Amino acid sequence: MSFVVNGNAVPGPADPRVSLLDHLRETLHLTGTKKGCNQGACGACTVLVDGERILSCLALAVQYDGREITTIEGLAETAALHPLQAAFIEHDGFQCGYCTPGQICSAIGMAAEARRGVPSHVSADLAADVILTRDEIQERMSGNLCRCGAHNGIIDAIQATMAPAPTAETSAELAA
Template sequence: MAITINGDAVSVPDDPRVSLLDLLREDLRLTGTKKGCNQGACGACTVLVDGERILSCLALAVQYDGRAITTIEGLGAAGALHPLQQAFIEHDGFQCGYCTPGQICSAVAMVAEARRGVPSHVTGDLDAGAITLTHDELRERMSGNLCRCGAHNGIMAAIAETFAEAAE
């Protein structure tokens, strides 16, 4: 049994109780993914599984046998930041930076959700197809990722700029 993490095959832990978050941080030393609340409330542990965002603190590693996990370390190309990572720098989308990896992973998947037409609580037209990421859509869709420092304006600006074709 194996999981692909950032392009590398990794054995599934023998202990079925190991969370995906603990596998990433403790076993693989991929410490970009943060342990915030460890209860699924803050979003600091957000990673991508086959392109969809999940809270790794609530996931058991064995559940993801045969799946592809992408962490913040796996988003950019070799030697280059992902465009959203660069936009976070340019827009001061972080202060302490603790939530930043989860925010970025969540935003990457969120844009893909909107392009597929997955509605949010504030989506007006449920049959519109691809959804435009208005200010309200962005805030609603990112509401599961908390920033205790108050960098939300920079975060939203970075996302809107990076994915301008999807935003108003």
């Protein structure tokens, strides 16, 4: 068993009972992914699997045999920060920084869901293209908790990076 983590082929765990989170942190020494509640309630352990966000504390590593896993360490393609990482700095999207890796991975997965047209609870029209308004982003990111109070900066960073600038047409739709 093996999978690709941040572009590198790595072996799976020897013990099939190991969570993906523990395998990433303890075996592969990728400690950017955080262990928060270890119950799937806080989102600190969010990683991307084949581009979709998952809670790694709830996943057994063996479930992801042959899949591509991206952690916070694998987001930047060069020595520069990923644009969302830079936006978190610019918009004060972190205080203690513990939830930041999960927030960033979750936001990247959330943006991909929106591009695919996946509606959320606050989507007004289930058949329309998803517009990442502040309310839409807050709803979609509600599974990732920040206990320090950096919520507004997190949403601002995501909106500045992931939401397209409003056009006259989308502004009229939002005003309606």
